[in-house]
Amino acid sequence: MALFSVRDLNVSFTTQDGMIDAVKGVSFDIEAGDCLGIVGESGSGKSQTFMAAMGLMPKNGLATGSVQLMGREMLNVSIPELNSLRGRDISMIFQDPLTALTPHLKIVNQMEEVLRSHQGLSGRDAEKVALGWLDKVQIPEAKRRLDQYPHELSGGMRQRVMIAMAMLCNPKVLIADEPTTALDVTVQAEILDLMVGLQKEEGTAIALITHDMGVVARMCRDVHVMRHGEFVESGSVDEIFSAPKKDYTKSLLTAMPRLDSDDAPHAVAADAETLLSVDDVMVHFPIKQDRGLFSGTVLLKAVNGVSFDLRAGETLGVVGESGCGKSTLARAVLQLIPPTAGAVTWLGQDLVGLTSHALKSRRKDLQIVFQDPLASLDPRMTISASIAEPLRTFRPELTLAERKIEVAEMMERVGLDARMVNRYPHELSGGQNQRVGIARAMINRPKLVICDEAVSALDVSIQAQILRLLKGLQYDFGMAMIFISHDLSVVRAVSNRIMVLYLGRVVEMADRDVLYDEPRHPYTRSLISAVPIPDPHLERTRQRLRIPGELPSPLDPKAALRFIPSRLTSDLAYQPSLKEVSSGHFVEEHDPLETLLDRPA
Known part of the structure; x- marks a missing residue:
């Protein structure tokens, strides 16, 4: 007998537009220690299949x-029966942790509630188990996070809390419903x-x-x-990836960007x-910390001495983990955050220190x-009004009719139906x-557009469309x-x-092919080795490079x-230098990889 079995599951909803069939007669089994993948685009019925199985259905x-x-049997049984199973024998990692976590309860209280209900643990015993799991999912300063509320954590940290719970x-x-999208x-x-470990050690079905x-x-x-709402193709992972039968499956595989792809961006003149x-450029924030007798202010060096140039028609990719300063750097470049030090020069003029009025004339570009x-x-504005807003600011000479023409042309360029002009964002x-x-x-x-995680939350097929759109617009507009x-x-x-950032510093920068084919810095090599490739054979044979130590905190000077x-490493004020190891390839000084791997974690 399968550990988890679904037979002829149908899920429908009564709406003002009539009955909507979200899931149509799906059946599957999951054995102990097995992992079954359910793939498809948003709205295909993936999540709703398991929400129904967990008894998390709305009234309609x-x-x-x-x-x-x-x-x-779990389907349509009483809430008390379900509560005896949920969290203990069957658990779910939700896609949106902000809505899944209780906003007015601290993290420790939410985790303790689960442990009290199913294992009879409370107080320090529960806190010890909770802290252990936060450490396992690599939350920096895990003990401090226990005493925080969900809104005090980043999206990635909330996702890790959800996984730990x-x-x-x-x-x-x-x-696991999109368990790693925001990570x-x-x-x-x-x-x-961790999930593989649960499979092997506990026989968990995933x-x-x-x-x-x-x-x-x-x-x-x-x-x-x-x-x-239906399964259009099923099989082993090797069969699906090597010989997909349905065009839809092929499109999902084709749309997935790959590290080993031959696709190339537009060349720069x-x-x-x-x-x-x-x-x-530096951006430092004073952070107050309340630690009893040792309370004080710590300097968070979000961006700590970053330099680069950018040419017309060029795309500079900026990568790094959460907290490395990617978004802060973008806002400093645009002067949305005033840099603590350094210069940002646009077409020969330094933008740092300019008044808001002087900056306004440059915002157009x-x-x-x-x-x-x-x-x-703005949820109160139609999408046509949102698109037209920059025209009203920077091209006030346009008439209403001319603005409508400009908006219609741009909507067509980005693939939006002209009939959507009066819709609101929530629609x-x-x-x-x-x-x-x-x-x-x-x-x-x-002349410059910064895309800050612009496609991270999108389905792979939509993501591929947006990437093609951005590259096309870049080619057309230069x-x-x-x-x-x-x-x-x-x-x-x-x-x-x-450009690879680590805690506010550039550790490596090079042309795309050079960086991926010949990464020099251990951090870059670690990031590249962790990226999954949509090829089961390659994934089984790849070796992942793990750098010892926990995920670093930006507040920790060490x-x-x-x-x-x-x-x-004993000199906390030391600033490592960035050296050009070959033409256009810059790498920050570092210990050899072998030395790093031998360091204690």
Whole structure:
């Protein structure tokens, strides 16, 4: 008998537009110690299948069929019966941790609630177990995080808390709904290794819901491809990846960016003009810490001496883990955050220190596309009004009719239906809202666009469309781009040069192919080795490079010395130098990899 069995599951919802069938007669089994992949785009019914199985249905929902855990029926049973199973025998990692965590409870209280309900632990005993799991999911300063509320944590940290809570009681079945979407590649690799450990040591059965085919290649034995509420193709991971039968499956695999892809970005003209020069920029924040008798202020060096140039038509990829300073650097370049020191020169003029009035005239050429399009759009404005807003600011001479023409043309360029002009952001999908954000940034034909995690939350097929769109617009307008992401596969697909940040410093910078083919710095090599490739055979044979030590805290002055030569690690004020090891290839001084691997964790 399978540990977890679903038979002929149907899920439907009664709406004002009639009955909607979200899941249509799906059946599958998961054995103990196995990992089953459920893949497909948003809206395909992946999450809803397991929400119904967990008894998490809204009042207008109806689920029929059978869901059995160890032979015990779970579908449509009473809440007390479900509560005796949920969190203990079956657990779920939700896609959006902000809505899954209770906002008014500290992390320790939420984790203690699970342990008290299912293991009878409370107080210090529960706190010890909770702290152990936060350490396992690599949350920096884990003890301090226990005493914080969800809104005080970053998105990646909330996701790790959610994962730790789901694993607290070593469940027999773990449902992982996009468990690593918001995580850095190194943390993602560690979380996947944790899940593999549960499989092997505890016999945990895992249902992995994802659109990341690289994660499926690394984790799963069997795969179901889901579309419009149905399984359109099923088979072993080797069969699905090597010989997919359905066009939809092929499109999912094709859309996935790969580290070993031959795709190349547009070439930059040899005589291209240098638009932007960033020279030794620093952004430091004083952080107050309450530690009893030792309370005081600690300096957070978010960006600590970054320099680079950017030419017309060039894309500079910026990669690194959460907290490395990627987004802060972007905002400092655009003067949305005043740099503590250094110079940002745009077309020969330093932007640092300019008044808001003086900066306003340059904003037309300096634009940004944010990670969360829904949060960056005004919910009270139609999408046409949002796209037209920069025209009203920078081209006031245009009439209303002329603005409408400009907006319509740009909507067509970014793939938005002209009939959407009067819709509001909440009426659009994530991919459509991202296109609105891009249209708004591009409407004045800027010379520089910064994309800050602009595709990280999108399905792979939508992501591929947005990347093609950005490259096409760049080619047509001749603009420069700074493309920020923690996904090194995506960065590779669009970048001419790549800059690797570690705790506010550049540790390596080179042309795209040089950096991926010949990485020199151990941190760069660690990031690249952690990226999953959508090829089961390659994933089984790849060796991942693990650098000893915990995920560093930006507030820890010793963390900045993680890679520098051992003889210098006692000098907290030491600033390692960036050296050119070959033409255009810069690497920060560091200990050899063998020395780092021998250092105590």
